Amino acid sequence: SQELEQSPQSLIVQEGKNLTINCTSSKTLYGLYWYKQKYGEGLIFLMMLQKGGEEKSHEKITAKLDEKKQQSSLHITASQPSHAGIYLCGADILSETGANNLFFGTGTRLTVIP
Amino acid sequence: ETGVTQTPRHLVMGMTNKKSLKCEQHLGHNAMYWYKQSAKKPLELMFVYNFKEQTENNSVPSRFSPECPNSSHLFLHLHTLQPEDSALYLCASSLRQAVWETQYFGPGTRLLVL
Numbered sequence: 001s002q003e004l005e006q007s008p009q010s011l012i013v014q015e016g017k018n019l020t021i022n023c024t025s026s027k028t029l030y031g032l033y034w035y036k037q038k039y040g041e042g043l044i045f046l047m048m049l050q051k052g053g054e055e056k057s058h059e060k061i062t063a064k065l066d067e068k069k070q071q072s073s074l075h076i077t078a079s080q081p082s083h084a085g086i087y088l089c090g091a092d093i094l095s096e097t098g099a100n101n102l103f104f105g106t107g108t109r110l111t112v113i114p
Numbered sequence: 115e116t117g118v119t120q121t122p123r124h125l126v127m128g129m130t131n132k133k134s135l136k137c138e139q140h141l142g143h144n145a146m147y148w149y150k151q152s153a154k155k156p157l158e159l160m161f162v163y164n165f166k167e168q169t170e171n172n173s174v175p176s177r178f179s180p181e182c183p184n185s186s187h188l189f190l191h192l193h194t195l196q197p198e199d200s201a202l203y204l205c206a207s208s209l210r211q212a213v214w215e216t217q218y219f220g221p222g223t224r225l226l227v228l
Binding site for chain 1: 116118120154155156157159162170202204206213214216217218219220221222224
């Protein structure tokens with residue numbers, strides 16, 4: 001079963017529009033990470049949330065973790081072509097071995113039309 | 115630049131070949147990870163090394179063999195791979211394997227098995 005569900009799977013927006021990407025877990029999250037990936041490249045760390053209700057911003061990107069720590073949203077204000085890419089959420093979830101591992105969603109592909 | 119480098123960036127190999135992927139981190143981290151990213155699937159954790167000790171083997175076939183000679187270097191030795199092993203292989207590192215420790219990723223090696 002999928003540990004993390006991301007929605008939408010893909011998103012096409014006009015430059016200047018706002019958008020939101022969601023990440024939902026069926027389990028309580030210890031930490032929630034947002035990464036951005038250009039096609040075929042590595043992941044670039046955006047921000048990490050660890051407390052319920054926490055909100056962080058970086059330039060025009062804001063991420064929130066809900067109070068119950070099972071859902072996070074990523075919001076981009078006034079989108080630009082440079083925001084295009086694949087956004088991935090990752091979550092600290094304890095594995096069967098008891099070790100902490102990072103599980104990822106399937107990603108949201110964002111296209112920004114100039 | 116994330117401080118994590120991977121070589122080669124692209125690799126084409128036949129099913130009978132032996133090749134190795136290399137990862138190096140310049141961040142002073144003690145945990146290193148191998149992930150596999152296939153089309154339309156979440157990132158799959160393959161192996162984890164924490165302070166040079168392997169702590170996770172996520173049911174990876176024996177045709178993939180990791181090696182971590184020191185905290186800065188990680189290798190993935192490939193032998194008699196299958197076409198379904200074609201994917202983007204990503205290396206990551208973190209200060210240690212624990213919750214709230216951000217993982218930083220390399221650019222990946224795009225592998226094609228013929």
